[in-house]
Amino acid sequence: MRPTETPSLSPNPAPHHKVLVLLNANAGTVLDRGADKVAQLVEQHLGHGEHDVEVRMLRGKELLKAITSAGSGDHDIVVVGGGDGSVSLAVKTLAGSDKVLGILPLGTLNLLAHDLGIPTDLVAALAALSSAEEVEIDVGSLNGRAFHTISGIGFFSQMARAREAARHWKLWRFLIVAIAALYALRRSGRVSLDVTVDGKPHYFEALAALVTVNRFSGPGWRRARLDEDVMEVHIAEERGALAKLKAGADMVTDNWRDNPGIISLAGRTITIERRHRHRGWVSTDGELAREHMPLAYRILPRGLKVLKPHPPIGVGNPG
Missing domain, CATH: 3.40.50.10330 (Probable inorganic polyphosphate/atp-NAD kinase; domain 1)
Structure with a gap:
């Protein structure tokens, strides 16, 4: 900064x-x-x-x-x-x-x-x-509206919120987050996503997609810098029930970047299209709203x- x-x-x-x-x-x-x-x-x-x-x-x-x-x-x-x-x-x-x-x-x-x-x-x-x-x-922009930290669909965004809430519970923190992970994963279904990062297309069968303003490079899902002039999209691929549970466990223990089923891509513009859907529920900085597809993200440097x-x-x- x-x-x-x-x-x-x-x-x-x-x-x-x-x-x-x-x-x-x-x-x-x-x-x-x-x-x-x-x-x-x-x-x-x-x-x-x-x-x-x-x-x-x-x-x-x-x-x-x-x-x-x-x-x-x-x-x-x-x-x-x-x-x-x-x-x-x-x-x-x-x-x-x-x-x-x-x-x-x-x-x-x-x-x-x-x-x-x-x-x-x-x-x-x-x-x-x-x-x-x-x-x-x-800051980031989603469909023309500014946001400050995270936006996404599926269990990633739910987990980010659960992790933040659990910071205040100390002794019961791990249990609360673990329960939240299981609940979020249970509610998460398979979605077909077209993801375009700086003009390059990618295709996923996924459980979730999360876009962050700058990188989660600090411990505990934190950003070490707030002025990198980049966004990151994290995709949790659908790889079966065991992989789904492993993804949830890695989200709790901060091992998610080492999980081969969680793909992270960085860029300045990111577009997420959910196939055969014109609208979808998106959690952005904790606010849940129905958004028009595709989801158009871009970084607003400084x-x-x-x-x-x-x-x-x-x-x-x-x-």
């Missing part, structure tokens, strides 16, 4: 910023601490005296409306506090604009926040954002400005 010339929220140096903070009033952290206390913490950490910080506590449709409107507002930094649904909408709204997105991971699932190194604890997250730098990261915390002392910055 490449830092831009625009400084962070850090007070040294400190140009004047207008910061809009949109928080999900129904988030567990807000309910536990109290809305007034959370708003006070936000202003304390992000204000620095020289920034105008506006905090809004919103619910449901009002929160979604505010996120959508933030793309045309006069704030130059928009901080969204919620889960992947809120963050996904913010990415769609702010991608390609001059506005900078900050993330407070108040929801259960926080794919992008975790890859950016933002802590899940509210105070720690605010402290990290207060001195974060502005960087530009890649298409989103975000606040990224500085790595701890002694830890290199992979971006």
